[in-house]
C-alpha cells in the first residue's frame with residue numbers, strides 16, 4: 011500500500027515521490043504490471059498498476075476504487091514529549107490504534123519542548139500504509155498544557171490517564187458521557203505535576219482513568235489507553 015497526496019482518478023497516472031519510487035522498485039523489487047493499493051487520505055483506496063519502473067521515473071496507472079473513504083473515529087492522542095524513540099513508538103501505535111490526530115503537549119515535568127514533527131509525520135504515514143487505514147494521523151506541533159486546556163473545545167471529552175484516576179467503572183462513565191469527540195492524555199516520564207493534576211481533575215470535560223496498579227511507561231500507557239478507548243467506545 012502506498013500513501014500519495016495526489017488526486018486519484020481511474021485511468022489517470024500518478025508519479026510517486028522519488029523515494030517512494032525507489033521503495034517500490036529497489037526495495038519491493040516490483041516490476042511493470044505489479045498491482046499496488048494507493049490511498050491519499052481523502053477519498054478512499056484505489057488499485058493501481060505499475061506502468062513504468064525506470065531508475066529515475068516510476069509511474070502508476072490508477073484503476074478501480076477498492077474502498078470508499080470513511081472518517082476515522084474522532085479520537086485525539088494528547089501525549090507529552092518523551093524520549094525520541096518512545097515518542098516514535100507512540101506515534102506508530104497511535105496510527106495502528108486509530109487515533110485521528112497526535113497532539114504533542116509540554117507539561118511542567120516534560121523534559122523537551124520541541125521535537126522533529128516532520129519525522130513523526132513520516133512515521134504516521136508508514137504506519138497508516140502498514141495498518142490499512144484510509145487516513146493518515148495528523149501530528150500537531152507541541153503546545154503547553156495550560157494553553158491547550160485554556161483553548162479546549164468542551165465538546166471533546168478528555169480521558170486523563172493518571173494513576174489517581176478511576177478504574178474500569180470510570181470507563182462506564184467514559185462510555186456514558188457519550189459524545190463522539192475524544193482525547194486521551196498521557197503524561198511525561200515524570201508524570202503530571204500535582205497542580206496540573208488538580209486543574210485537570212476539576213475540568214468538566216475530563217474523566218480521570220487509571221490503567222491499573224502498575225506505573226506504565228508513557229509508550230505503554232498510550233497503547234493501553236488507546237486500546238481501552240477502542241474497546242469501550244471505538245466503532
Ligand code: SAM
Nearest residue numbers: 171172173196197200201220221224225226231
Ligand atoms: N506518574 C509516574 C510518576 O510520576 O513516577 C510516572 C509517569 S508514567 C512514566 C507517564 C504517564 O503514563 C503518566 O503521566 C500517565 O499519563 C500514564 N500512566 C502510567 N501508568 C499509569 C497508570 N497506571 N494509570 C494511568 N495512567 C498511567
